Amino acid sequence: MQIHVVKPNESLTTIARxxxxxTQDIVEANDLPNPNNLVIGQSxxxxxxxxxxxxQPGDSLFSISRKVGVSAQELATINRLNVNQxxxxxFRLYIPQGKKRNAEFNAYVEPRGTTVAPVLxxxxxxxxxxxxxxxxxxxxxxxxxxxxxxxLNNFPAIAKANRNVLMMVINNQENDQFSDELGRILLNNxxxxxKFLNNIVSTANKYGFRDIHFxxxxxxxxxxxxxxxxxxxxxxxxKSQGWLMxxxxxxxxxxxxxxxxxxxxxxxxxxxxxxxxxxxxxxWGYSGGPAMAVSPIDQVRRVLEYAVTEIPSNKIMxxxxxxxxxxxxxxxxxxxxxxxxxxxAIQLAASHHVPIQxxxxxxxxxxxxxxxxxxxxxxxxxxxSIQAKFNLIKELNIRGMSYWKLGLAFPQNWLLIVxxxxxxxxxx
Numbered sequence: 001m002q003i004h005v006v007k008p009n010e011s012l013t014t015i016a017r018x019x020x021x022x023t024q025d026i027v028e029a030n031d032l033p034n035p036n037n038l039v040i041g042q043s044x045x046x047x048x049x050x051x052x053x054x055x056q057p058g059d060s061l062f063s064i065s066r067k068v069g070v071s072a073q074e075l076a077t078i079n080r081l082n083v084n085q086x087x088x089x090x091f092r093l094y095i096p097q098g099k100k101r102n103a104e105f106n107a108y109v110e111p112r113g114t115t116v117a118p119v120l121x122x123x124x125x126x127x128x129x130x131x132x133x134x135x136x137x138x139x140x141x142x143x144x145x146x147x148x149x150x151x152l153n154n155f156p157a158i159a160k161a162n163r164n165v166l167m168m169v170i171n172n173q174e175n176d177q178f179s180d181e182l183g184r185i186l187l188n189n190x191x192x193x194x195k196f197l198n199n200i201v202s203t204a205n206k207y208g209f210r211d212i213h214f215x216x217x218x219x220x221x222x223x224x225x226x227x228x229x230x231x232x233x234x235x236x237x238x239k240s241q242g243w244l245m246x247x248x249x250x251x252x253x254x255x256x257x258x259x260x261x262x263x264x265x266x267x268x269x270x271x272x273x274x275x276x277x278x279x280x281x282x283x284w285g286y287s288g289g290p291a292m293a294v295s296p297i298d299q300v301r302r303v304l305e306y307a308v309t310e311i312p313s314n315k316i317m318x319x320x321x322x323x324x325x326x327x328x329x330x331x332x333x334x335x336x337x338x339x340x341x342x343x344x345a346i347q348l349a350a351s352h353h354v355p356i357q358x359x360x361x362x363x364x365x366x367x368x369x370x371x372x373x374x375x376x377x378x379x380x381x382x383x384x385s386i387q388a389k390f391n392l393i394k395e396l397n398i399r400g401m402s403y404w405k406l407g408l409a410f411p412q413n414w415l416l417i418v419x420x421x422x423x424x425x426x427x428x
Contacts, residue, residue: 003045008040015044029045030045033343037350039346039355042382044383049096052093054091055091059089106132106135108135108404109137110405116154121154126414128158132423132424134165135402138171143185147196183218184220184223187226200212209243214231214247215248217248220264221264224265245275250280251299253302268310271311271312277311280404282321282404288336296363297363300392314397315399322404322405323339323341325338325340342409345367366378386412400421
């Protein structure tokens, strides 16, 4: 698979010719919203096996081999060259596809309102072949230990058809807000806690959930150990059913990190108790804050490099957004940015005739445009940014990736999963 960044005066025809592909294949692979109006700086996935490398000043087959992980002799043989041959700048080398490792992928899907929007079911069906887990969001616990179910509709059937483990996501929300008081009751009142666990078991058996996933957030720091004790108790209960148990964790960079979002989460304990964890490595750039990358890789790296010192790497899933935001400038506290999909972001850039830029520190694309007298700044995800995250998964040897959330189109992501990994399937 090749990632190509559109340059001035390029067309789909010239790009396809460069990689021995076709315009139709490129349009279909990227579900291109702007095939006749490409944006400078727009990334395209070229659906070929392996990829091409264009020689840079100072390159040799030996230096290139170190970059791409293929021996100089193999590169020479494949490209019909002498291993010591001088390479002209711009010369195109074919690089064969590397060995793929196994990885797991989860995606949350969040129905809102009284019905499941057709776009959500369609999104789940399209994503499910690339997933290990499918996670309807979410079961909410009441203060008496009973459960309020999300709209499930056809999600269990979609999971079964695609050998996805159906994940039962349970959180401590009341009125769409995380409640520390609800957390306190569930973690400390043993009679309610036992009723809560009984309800989980009966519900999971009813619908076929095989991973129980606790997303308890904004807990009181005083309940940190109570949460650990609860997870140990739940794990023993679910183990007898043959189920997995996982948790969602705030993105910490130290064990002593202060703040209500962080102090209730004990990385070391969760790493010992849970089968795996999802670390919510996104929302640095968020709808209520100033414009910046949603999941800048330098920040993601800091969190995950700390996480692997506390949690076995094969239990860690990197959280990843499937969306970006469109901020109105200047940022005003209390204003809310609009969520956009990668496809919508490209359409915006194309319609306003502005180039897409790329922040190499954050490893994220962005652009600015004007509309109705207002300046806007858009940060989103593209093939380059998601490939950078996949490279980090390989480097740190972590379990895989978990997406928040389905419903916003990002076709390049799914193609690059297949190019980089073999998706683990646990379903029967």
